[in-house]
Amino acid sequence: MGRDAVADGSLWFGAPVLVLKPVDDDEAAEALEMVREAAEDAQCARLCELLGSNTGLTGFLSAVFELSPFLRDCARRNPHALEALFDAPADERLKTLFERIDASAFAEEQTESGQMKALRDLKAEAHFLIALCRLADVADTATTTERLSLLADKCIRAAVNFLLLDADRAGKLKLPDQARPAEGSGWILLGMGKLGANELNFSSDIDLIVLVDPHAPAIIDAYEAIDLFVRLTRRLVRILQDRTEHGYVFRTDLRLRPDPGSTPLAIPVEAALHYYESRGQNWERAAMIKARPIAGDLVAGESFLKELQPYVWRKYLDYAAIADVHSIKRQIHAHKGHGAVAVRGHNVKLGRGGIREIEFFVQTQQLIAGGRFPELRGRRTVIMLKELACCGWIDEEARGALTRQYWFLRDVEHALQMVADEQTHTLPEEDDELERIAHLLAFDDAEAFSEAFRESLRLVEQHYADLFETAPQLSRGVGNLVFTGDVDDPGTLETLSELGFERPSDMCRVIRGWHYGRYRATQSAEARERLTELTPALLEAFGSTRRADEALLRFDAFLAGLPAGIQLFSLLQSNPALLNMLVSIMGAAPRLAAIITRRPHVFDGLLDPALLSELPDRAYLSERLETFLAGAQIYEEILDRLRIFAAEQKFLIGIRLLTGAIDSARAGKAFSDLADLTVESALEAVVENFAGRHGRIAGGRVAILGMGKLGSRELTAGSDIDLILLYDHDEDADYSDGQKALAPSEYYARLTQRLIAAVSAPTAEGVLYELDLRLRPSGNKGPVATHIDAFARYQRNDAWTWEHMALTRARAFVGDRALIERVEKEVHDILALPRDTQKIRNEAAEMRRLLEEEKPARDVWDLKLVPGGLIDLEFIAQVAVLTGNTPSESEATATSEVLSSLSETFCAPQARQELVDAHHLYMTLTQTTRLCLEGGFDPDEAPPGFADLMLRQTDLPELGILQAHVEETAGRVRRLFEELVGPVV
Structure with a gap:
């Protein structure tokens, strides 16, 4: 925040305020007028006068x-929040608000609904003022995170105190001191993550672990204590996170508790201690670094953490624990030196060079050294960076750089969340939205911000990689690696075992095969020499995948198919990031590994240094496809080139998803854009080739309607594509004008069959896409090509409800522009037809029931078919469209977009958000699974590296917690399905 300040901000903030520049002056004036009108209605005279002046x-x-x-609407809803600043500056007003939050639990005859309203109103005003102070630059980022954390502390404590007093009045507890209800209550609330560290985000969830001491003075019956506090914890979550007409307080997450899939919301202290001491994982030790008693029985909370110290802070760290810390580290890769990083769409928290890399380095060093150095046991990231420097673990340059970038990135995170109070960490892809973020951060424009942001990520990435390479006790030299002769070297077998290989003798035999030149890639002496130099790094890298033998065998299959190896081995040796990426593919993504084994040329795309910095949007793919097809004249050559291009681009889109350069939604759009463009090129080639023999129909026009996931732009790496081919022609056209004339219906039927063959028939370069035309009118019984008039008549007069549901995802994407426009209008008009709402719901619920009978889900990871899974979400969206419960002007076909636009009469805002969040979770897991695995996800069969990838993408620490999260999500979605559509019985 480097712009000039204006002095008249002292009126409210006690200091000059930063000059911020709007993106659009007219919209800024309009926004100011909206707030002024609200102030006038609320009789805030001084605020009206100020907003009407030019200061x-x-x-x-x-x-x-x-x-x-968001802040504009806060001011409109409550102009008194600004009016109050004429009487006391913002920091004093915040103190007053905090005091009122404290007092709210003790209000005479306070009810639960009254407590909820009080907390929402007070939190909203404090939230608003904290944001204004940061934007005015009168509070720095550290102060802002402390204030946000204090606000959360105060709200949680007030809710806890209210519930304890309520339980006391009901005779469920006997509090020792009603003026201090939490003391001796036995109810312990630990703040975790950023809340525990007093580093909360502007729109963050709060992570809590809730414990109970059944022997506390306030507890009347120790046997009933757990049930009582589980009920109180449920009420606490409802008070904090339920959305009402007054908003919400904080979204609350209890999944960091021990074994969340099988433990109650409130856990006995002794059971928690037993869990951590007997079954606790190193990631849980890392999480406990930031744990802080924030509400309830604070003395009991401190006592619990004190008892847990030997578990968290080990005096002697054995080699197995260090290896486990390595496995935690592997969940976030240091992509050192591999190309630039895209600004648009970058995840500030989890992406390369992001906040998590700084936090993660600090925590792993704390785990390793905190047992011997008590000064490294603090919760706060920046303070711990200073202590690491003081203890000699990092140098002052690294400390200074990481500290500056940490606060800069936290500022970026706050700006993203201030726009709409959304828990987002991803920079926008649209130019105007990126400009908005730049101006919120007081940059002149998006270009200046992007330059600073890229430099920040570069610095973090550089130090992150350097720190892990040089960190004490983390680097380990490779021992004997001798692969000459026919007899296994005992020292080499021992080294391979230490590196993580389970069958070292078999691995020796494989590697000896490389050195014997049995593959084309290793036939030259120079190639074998380069591979020999690369082998130690390869073995260390594969050893880190936790299923090293399988990863090495996949690499061996890859080598066997390479036409040459010198260039690749040299690149891998000079580019560790490329090596790490290849290892990630071999260790986590068997499907991708199989692709590059069958088609080694797709690996060439990884050599593009701009790969991860360029978004694979439609313009990007179109430009590359045009270049790739240039010069191809022969029909068969065009089809082969399309297959080669699609295979390579699918692979590269997948790599971007695998490395976190794009998220699942962006990947779905990219896979869909790729299908659009390649099918369009195939259609053009087919039309020209077909016309050479059969001529053309007078006035003939074709349009393709994309259905299913192609229509909704949610394709995955292995998706088939659903199409309907529609045509039109002059009324008096009887035959085509070619050498072998055809009537229009036969002409377009044969043209469609030719298109199916062009796209789906296997050639030497494989298949472009498997096509499915069963969604056409009358399904498999109907003609493969449909006249637009026949399509319109069928949809209006004969189509079943399920066909109209499918039509909600239809998108015309290829063909004659005029016909495309007519098709889109027909679809819009058909979807807008009046319908019997209850009939639609009943038929959708019955369809869901039949699907469950005919295609039951394999397990909870069968995210499409599982009750409460993707089909439930898609049906909810489709029913909403057909019953007029989405904006009438909306052209959205994507399920997520439809869900986010559900009308409040159909679905409450909180439920709508739950549906959107569930769809995001399912699509993240589905995209990753379809990309990496040949079949569905089986936790017992999938590579451990794949599980790490899923955890990294969902920001969860272990598979059990992810499974519990999926099960909870599916349960919520199924309940909402039955509420919004109907019971599945």
Whole structure:
């Protein structure tokens, strides 16, 4: 935040305020006027006068309201929040609000609904003021995170105190001191993550672990204590996170508790201690570094953490524990030196060079050294960076750089979340939205911000990689590696075992085969020499995958198919990031490994240094496809080139998803854009080739309607594509004008069959896409090509409900522009037809029941078919469209977009958000699974590296927690399905 300040901000903030620049001056003036009108209605005279004047403070506010619709709406809903600043500056007003939050639990005859309203109103005003202070630059980022954490502490404590007093009045507890209800209550609430570290985000969830001491003075019956506090914890979550007309307080997450899939929400202290001491994982030790008693019985909470110290802070760290810390580290890769990083769409928290890399390094060093150095046991990231430097674990340059970048990235994170109060960490892809973020951060424009952001990521990435390479006790030299002769070297077998290989003798035999030149890639002496130099790094890298033998065998199969090896071995040796990426593929993604084994040329795309910095959007893919097809004239050559191009681009889109350069939604759009473009090129080639023999129909036009996941732009790496081919022609056209004339219906039927062959028939280069035309009118019984008039008549008069549901995802994407426009209008008009809402719901629920009978889910990981899975979400969205419960002007076909636009009369805002979150979770897991595995996900069969990948993408620490999260999500979705559509019986 480097712009000039204006002095008249002292009126409210006690200091000059930063000059912010709006993106659009007219919209800023309009936003300011909206707030002024609200102030006038609320009789806030001083605020009205200020907003009608031309001062630096007014300019600051107009920019804030234009840049942040959320803060603008806060001011409109409660102009008194600003009016109050005329009587006391913001920091004093915040103190007053905190005091009122404390007092809310003790209000006379306070009810639960009254407590909920009080907390929502007070939190909203404090939240608003904390944001204004940061944007005005009168509070730095550290102060802002502390204030946000204190606000959460206060709200949680007030809710806890209210519930304890309520339980006391009901005779369920006997509190020792009603003026301090939490003392001696036995109810322990630990703040975890950023809340525990006093580093909360602007729109963060709060992570809690809830414990109970059944022997506390307030507890009347120790046997009933757990049930009582589980009920109180449920009420606490409802008080904090349920969305009402007054908003919400904090989204609350209890999944960090021990074994969340099988333990109650509130766990006895003794059971928790036993779990951590007997079954606790190193990631849980890392999580406990930030644990802090924040509410309830604080003394009991401190006592619990004190008892847990030997578990968290081990005096002597054995080699197995160090290896486990390595496995935690592997969940976030240091992509050192591999190309630039895209700004648009970058995840500030989890992406390369992001916040998590700084936090993660600090925590792993704390785990290793905290047992011997008590000064390294702190919760706060920046303070611990300073201590690591003092103890000699990092140098001052690294400490200074990481500290500066940490606060810069936290500022970026806050700006992203201030726009709409969303828990997002991803920079926008649209130019105007990126400009908004730049201005919120007081940059002149998006270009200046992007330059600073890229430099920040580069610095973090560099230090992150360097720190792990040089960290004490983390580097380990490779021992004997001798692969000459026919007899296994005992020292080499021992080294391979230490590196993680389970069958070292078999691995020796494989590697000896490389050196014997049995593959084309290793036939030259120079290639074998390069491979010999690379082998130690390869073996260390494969050893880190936790199923090293399988990964090495996949690499061996890859080598066997390579036409040459010198260039690849040289690149891998000079580019560790490329090696890490290849190892990730071999260790986590058997499907991708099989692709590059069968088609080694797709690996060439990884050599593009701009791969991870360029988004694979439609323009990017179109430009490359045009270049790739240039010069191809022969029909068969065009089809082969399309297959080669699609295979390589599917692989490269997958790599971007695998490395975190894009998320699952962006991947779905990219896979769909790729299908659009290649099918369009195939259609053009087919039309020209077909016309050479059969001529053309007078006025003939074709359009293709994409259905299913192609229509909704949610394709995965292995998706088939659903199409309907529609045509039109002049009314008096009887035959085509070619050498072998055909009537229109036969002409377009044969043209469609030719297109199916062009796309789906296997050639030397494989299959472009498997096509499915069963969604056409009358299904497999109907003609493969349909006249647009026949399509319209069928949909209006004969189509079943399921066909109209399918039509909600239809998207015309290829063909004659005029016909495309007519098709889109027909689809829009058909979907807008009046319908019997209850009939639609009943038939959709019955279809879901039949699907469950005919195709039951294999297990909870069968995310499409599982009750409460993707089909439930798709049916909810489709029913909403057909019953007029989405915006009438909307052209959205993507399930996530439809769910996010559900009307409030159909679905409450909180339920709508739960549906959107569930769809995001399912698509993240589905995209990753379809990309990496040949079949579905089986935890017992999938590579451990794949499980690590899923955990990294969902930001969860272990598979059991992810499974519990999926099960909870599916349960919520199924309940909402039955509420919004109907019971599945």
